[in-house]
Amino acid sequence: MRNSEKRIAMLDVLWEHEQAAHGAWALDHAVPVPVQQQVEALVGEGLVELADRQIRAEMSARLSRPVRWAARLTPYGRDVRTYAHARPPQPTGGPEPGPGEQLVELRPAQMDAVRVFVSLARDLATGPAEGLAERVRTAPFSRSGNCWQLCLTEEQTTSVAYALYLHRLSRSEAEANRFARDYNIVYRTVPATGTPVPVILGRRTSGADDA
Structure with a gap:
């Protein structure tokens, strides 16, 4: 699998976890550790954001359990994923003549x-x-x-x-x-x-x- 394919596969996986969490952060209990590690590789490209200590503390308090890891796609990551799954528009067959x-x-x-x-x-x-x-x-x-x-x-x-x-x-x-x-x-x-x-x-x- 090419690097670009691996990248999009990881973005897809993280996006699916976000959808399961109703568009919120994907959390440690739902994302396997090997996947977490691969997702973290995309942070340096600006495609994925990891929750910092303060955000994890707020989520831990809200969920009444410790949250040690949380991630989500950045706006750039969403754009890359959207672009990757797009197909070129079909030719329109040329301009349409008006009356006369x-x-x-x-x-x-x-x-x-x-x-x-x-x-x-x-x-x-x-x-x-x-x-x-x-x-x-x-x-x-x-x-x-x-x-x-x-x-x-x-x-x-x-x-x-x-x-x-x-x-x-x-x-x-x-x-x-x-x-x-x-x-x-x-x-x-x-x-x-x-x-x-x-x-x-x-x-x-x-x-x-x-x-």
């Missing part, structure tokens, strides 16, 4: 592109949608899915597509292409005007290039 929002999951490279976009807000003719910067800043990361999770409105999702459009034309196409596959939105140029517009895949936008 959807859960958008971005791969690290996509998130990097969106972060650049957000950081350039004051320098862009078409900047991030309102609230997108805050969603990017507070997005949690899912290790199991290797992605950042954001709850976005339709306008914010379209803004992400624009960020990836800028990224596609200046650095890499992969991030925008993946976003288009996952969320069916992509920026394309209208030939007649030379203006990039958001296109919902599977739905024609008047004048948009479907190529």
Whole structure:
């Protein structure tokens, strides 16, 4: 048995004796001597408190018998025991979208592109949608899915597509292409005007290039 396991086992034993004594001190008549000795080893770690002479005298008078030994867990000992028996909370499955929002999951490279976009807000003719910067800043990361999770409105999702459009034309196409596959939105140029517009895949936008 490892030292940590022995430590918790002794804390458990002492705690059980305390419960039997209705949360009071565990006394010598209830705790075997070998257990007393092992419990005393935890005093130096601040996990167990031994009753001093005055406290034992008061208990002896109250019980009408001599009390030569009494111990109890310290607040730190209770915390250690509680922590030892705890289990990690189960994953919640990601943030919950509110009304008018959807859960958008971005791969690290996509998130990097969106972060650049957000950081350039004051320098862009078409900047991030309102609230997108805050969603990017507070997005949690899912290790199991290797992605950042954001709850976005339709306008914010379209803004992400624009960020990836800028990224596609200046650095890499992969991030925008993946976003288009996952969320069916992509920026394309209208030939007649030379203006990039958001296109919902599977739905024609008047004048948009479907190529």
